[in-house]
Amino acid sequence: MTDTDKNNEPISQSCQGTPWKDETQTPFIKIIEVSKRFEDATAVDNVSLDIYRGELFTILGGSGCGKSTLLRMLAGFEPPTSGRIFIDDVDITDMPPYERPINMMFQSYAVFPHMSVAQNIAYGLKKEKLAKAEIKERVEEMLELVQLTDFAKRKPDQLSGGQRQRVALARALAKRPKVLLLDEPLAALDKKLREQTQFELMNLQDRLGTTFVVVTHDQEEAMTLATRIAVMKEGSFIQTGTPGEVYEFPCNHYVADFFGNINVFDATVIGNGEGRVEVELDTSGTRIIAPHHETISEGSRIQIGVRPEKLLISTEAPTGEQYTITRGVVEDLAYYGNRCVYRVRSHTGRIIQVSAQNYQRSAELLLEWDDEVYLSWDTQCSVVLSE
Structure with missing residues (x-):
């Protein structure tokens, strides 16, 4: 018989891969009401967070939001002003x-330039005074794990940026910690190498089962790496969830805007019912039905967000009651090879951004500047945003 959760939805045995959905699971890391103040400035403001064993958890936020300070408190380099960490x-x-x-x-990375790759990996083990045979065994294990066996005798200046990153990772993992903290681990790599290394890091973490906590300001990196993400702003967590939850169901305007691009429309609520809200957009008067499970008073002012990739752009009007439709003129466009980005000025004068995948192989653009177009999206793609 299949288990079900409290909403009577099927769940896998022990919520494998999603322990945060299983009320019987105990968090591996517990951050309880932790704050950090520096004189008159509060870097981390009374945050609480549960991280489960084996997660690749990402703390995401802009510069100065407190994410690195929180990581340093986890590491023990900064004492919290208040709160407890387990x-x-x-x-x-x-x-x-x-x-x-x-x-x-x-x-x-902080690799030692005068040491070889193998010596770098062995450094922490020698400090712990492990037996030579065990050090040799662990170093060989780590070299194989990060695919650097053939580079064991090289010095860091003979390695690429990605290889130095793997040396630092192997050195950190050689001591077999219960938790590995990574502070902007891929920031020094170029774009293509960073994308490749993201997958290497995920595969490595999956093989080891070690709990990783990654701090980054890069939204795409967080989305690629994480089992779950905590979005941080001004020392507090704004939203915590899987990459899909945070991207597709942002809790407010800040989170929606922080993750990629989003079109935001000011609107007035004109009705509620059956898990949805009906609104009227300012200026255009277009009526939109958006999924929403909380009742909002009629006449309330809210915002509706729609991601650029959710919009369809065409020269002909689509049919179907499930679509929200508006018209406009292509004012700007950018060709990226795999997709085109259009900036369309609607008949009300506002700019709406559309991201369209290039499904067909063609050197010619399907739409050009000044083309009159229809924009449409499925009502299920409308997101109700709070301030």
Whole structure:
């Protein structure tokens, strides 16, 4: 018999891969009402967070939001002003860094230039005074894991950026920490190498089962890597969820705008019912039905968001009651090879951005500047946003 959750929806045994949905699972890392103040400035403001064993968890936010400060408190480099931190049911709040079951990989990688790859990986193990045979075994294991066996005798200046990143990762993992903290781990790599390394990092984490906590300001990196994401702003968590939940169902305007592009329309509520809300857009008077499970008072002012890739653009009007339709003129366009981005000025004067996949192979653009077009989207793609 298949288990079901509290909403009577099927769930896999023990919510494998999604332990945060299983009320019987215990969080591996518990951050409880943690704050950090520097004189008159509050870097982290009373945050609480549960991270489960084996997660690749990402803390995402802009510069100065407090994400790196939180990571340093996890590592033990900064004491919290208030609150407690637990790992595997052990209170580590006042524990010195060297006693914590944690290792940290820094943005700069901090590999030792005078040591070979193998010596870099072995450094922490020698500090712990492990037996030579065990050090040799672990170093060989890590070299194979990060695919650097043939580079064991090379110095860091003989390696590429991606290879140095893997050396730093192997050195951090050699001590077999319960938790690995990564501070902007891919920021120093170029775009193509960064994308390749993201998949390598995911595969490595999946093989090891080690709990990774990654801090980044890069939305695409967070979306690619994470099992779950915590979006941080001004020292507080705004929303926590899977990449799909945060992108497709942002809790407010800030989160929606922080993740990629979104068209936002000011609107007035004119009706509610059956898991949806009906609104009238300002200026155009277009009526939109959007999915929403909370009642909003009629006459309330809200915003409706629609992602550019959810919009359809064509020279002919689509048919179907499920579509919201408006008209406009192509004012700008950009060709990216796999897709085109259009900026369309609607009949009300506002600019609406559309991202359209190039399905057909053609050197000619299907739409040009000044073309009159119809824009439409499925009502299920409309997102109700709070401020």
